[in-house]
Amino acid sequence: NAGVTQTPKFQVLKTGQSMTLQCAQDMNHEYMSWYRQDPGMGLRLIHYSVGAGITDQGEVPNGYNVSRSTTEDFPLRLLSAAPSQTSVYFCASSYLTLGLSKTGELFFGEGSRLTVL
């Protein structure tokens, strides 16, 4: 099982460039999310999705777009990169069992390290 796969693992951008971080999971998880991790700040939620066609904002959504056209994929788009977006980005997925009132553990990808110059 591949689990959660993120690409690329490393990326350097210039200010103003755009790019997409890819995330794919093969566990048929309904829930997918993107976090950014900065030193001393923990993990901050950018966007999340509870199923194909459904997305919502997290704590720090500005400057990022997402879409969820399939259950497997949840790409994160940086529209116009800024140095403040230099960070490590983690994609995470989980199953949902709303009927049983249960939340699932998050499975994380290995992370994508982004530097914006």
Add this chain to the structure above:
Amino acid sequence: QQPVQSPQAVILREGEDAVINCSSSKALYSVHWYRQKHGEAPVFLMILLKGGEQKGHEKISASFNEKKQQSSLYLTASQLSYSGTYFCGTDLTSYGKLTFGQGTILTVHP
């Protein structure tokens, strides 16, 4: 709103115990605990649902005080492999929209 973890850092000798606390100002549906080694992704430890449930994982256990909106992670007889950063994630909903604390750095020395 991020939960608050305390302490920010803990240094232990092998075999010693530690407690990491996680507090929220809002009513919680569940609390998750994760451990992250340097340069790696966070790894799931356990989930606690509202109701004061206590769970265990190896020599690591946790509790959830629903009245106080607090959770505590207990690490007993610590091992070198316990070193890392511990994060609590709090969920105000039922579908894992987690907000994480700033982390607690745990270092275990021989």
